[in-house]
Amino acid sequence: MSSPSKDAKAEFAQLIQFSIKESYPNTHISDEEIFLSMAEPRTEHGDISSSISFRLSRSEKKSPKEIAEALASKFREGYLIKKPSAINGYLNVFIDEAAYAKLVISAIRKEGDDYGKSDLGKGKKIIVESPSVNPNKPWLVSHLKNALIGDAISNALSSCGYSVQRINYIDDLGLQVAESLWGFKNLNNKPDKKFDLWLGEQYVKVNAEITKEKSIEDDVKELNKLMEEDTAEAKEARELAERCVIAQYETSFSYRIYHDLLIWESDILRSKLLEKALGVLREKGITELPLEGKFAGCIVINLEKAKNISKEFENPEEKIKVLVRSNGVATYVAKDLAFDMWKFGIIDADFQYAWFMKEPNGKELYTTSHEGTSMDFGKAEKIINIIGSSQRFPQMILKAILELMGREDLSKNRIHISYGEIGIEQGTLSGRKGGWLGDERNYTADDLLAEARSRSLEIINKNEKFSEKGNKEEIAEAVSLGAIKLEYLRTDPEKKVTFSWEKALSFEGNSGPYCMYTYARASRILEKADYDEKISKGDYSQISRADDFELLKALGEFGDMLEKTCNEFRPNIMVDYALRTAHLFSKFYEKMPVIKGGDAKEVRLALVEATRQVMHNALAVIGINTIEIM
């Protein structure tokens, strides 16, 4: 719950306020503005800097340089913050090493796995939907990105006190499942490999058949219609999809990704969610039923008034969106909107929930079902959808409709985490055309992990000396996951990515294994040191102003970084932090002897222990488990 870096900044801000009051009694400047003026200066100048003199320069009609000097002369020393220096108009301060070391190290020790957590989202429910892969194919490397972002964001939000519902939406009524069901009935129903992979491969074949024989397309459409009614086909489709989802969860669990609830399109249909949603829109008077013209017989919505959401809606060609077609079939936007309304608790689905499976993390995965009990899902204050950037426009429409309903609050709390979709060097990863089928290995999440495992085993076998103590298979497993997850999450989600085996399986430099390695080394030092946990007050003074203090500063920032990750919904902030901290630890480790550190031994050991804990906490947010030996 504590954030030492925030404490230091707050103290600095207070001291600046005091100086301003002394030097310029008639000038008032907000604390927030002072916080915004702070930055990290070059190492030799100090630990925190403020450019507040530049702000004051105009109103005081003096140069920033003069102001900084005036402020510095009136500056009082604080508990953490030492006397400042004024350089080029900047106010630079050093933090007191011993006091800060005590603050950081004792906080990390006391709070352990909870260090850095906050109550930012205390009492608030939030729904994260991810990855919602169609239930007729295996997870591809592209779906993995979605799943990993969802996992990391959920972890971060949960650490910030939110009550997170991790939901996986399953569209078992889509045309894709209809095509797969057609294949199951007409091509082959004897799976000879992992079910999702088998079904995905067959799906590619079905599409090839459709291209050759047009009549199949009609059959599939007929099948799709039957699936939406109370028929034998509907049952078959659900069963087929469930078998696929169970297979997909083998993949999910192998990546240690867990969810709380599956929501099936067939259950949404049965619960009449769509009708209720349309009812709400009708009551609000924002839907229209054109009797003539292009949209005769449809239910449409006019988005012109939502042009502050997107300029696109100013375009007269674009502003009318169909919710229900003239044949009575709802569009995807309408379905999504109904689902959104349920998530926010505006409409009730009366879902019945059943147990689906026990997850390896010990929690239960529930599912919507035609029979079961009622449970307390939904009714969230914030909803997050992790969806590829190609869906940006429809996602914008959903925000716009909430706004038209007069619910700007919900519109604001409906968050689309858009991510750049993954491509491959040649062709696309299309599930339909089979672009994901490779010659030697496929572009599936399973193949990626298998490849990573074999590569890390190779490396482990070369490093016999250290890995002999541990179980090689387990180490390979952990390292592989670390490598893949960090690589997927290290860049801004929005950037588009071209998949390459080399990049995804990086073990050196800015990599997952590098972070895990620093953790393992820290663990070994503590093990060897026969370390007495009691640090006397005097020992903190052994913290110097070299690599040890740089590391300490980073440790103090963890809580800030966690909140930033949550506020911006960008896991790469946490990855960046973990890498930075790992680099700082490596430098410290290389240059400053710990066990042979003489008088500084105790405090350096405490720093190692603290680093180990913070690395653990940071990697946990990213979804990476630390290991003691590698």
Place this chain on the structure above:
RNA sequence: GGACACGUAGUGUAACUUGGAUAGCACGGCAGCUUGCGGAGCUGUUGGUUGCGGGUUCAAAUCCCGCCGUGUCCGCCA
């Protein structure tokens, strides 16, 4: 045609939301460091007109305007 996103050394990227001092990191290249707390490491070096052109400002990778390039989306499809 319109809207949105992206453009930073050979490559992958950080910093852009909130303007601040010499644009941070990794890969690659080159040169080093292990009888030493774990070399999946460390040190040094190489490489940048931050796509281009204007503007605002004491100060621009960051904000504004206009271009250029790449990608995505724009159906009563699913």
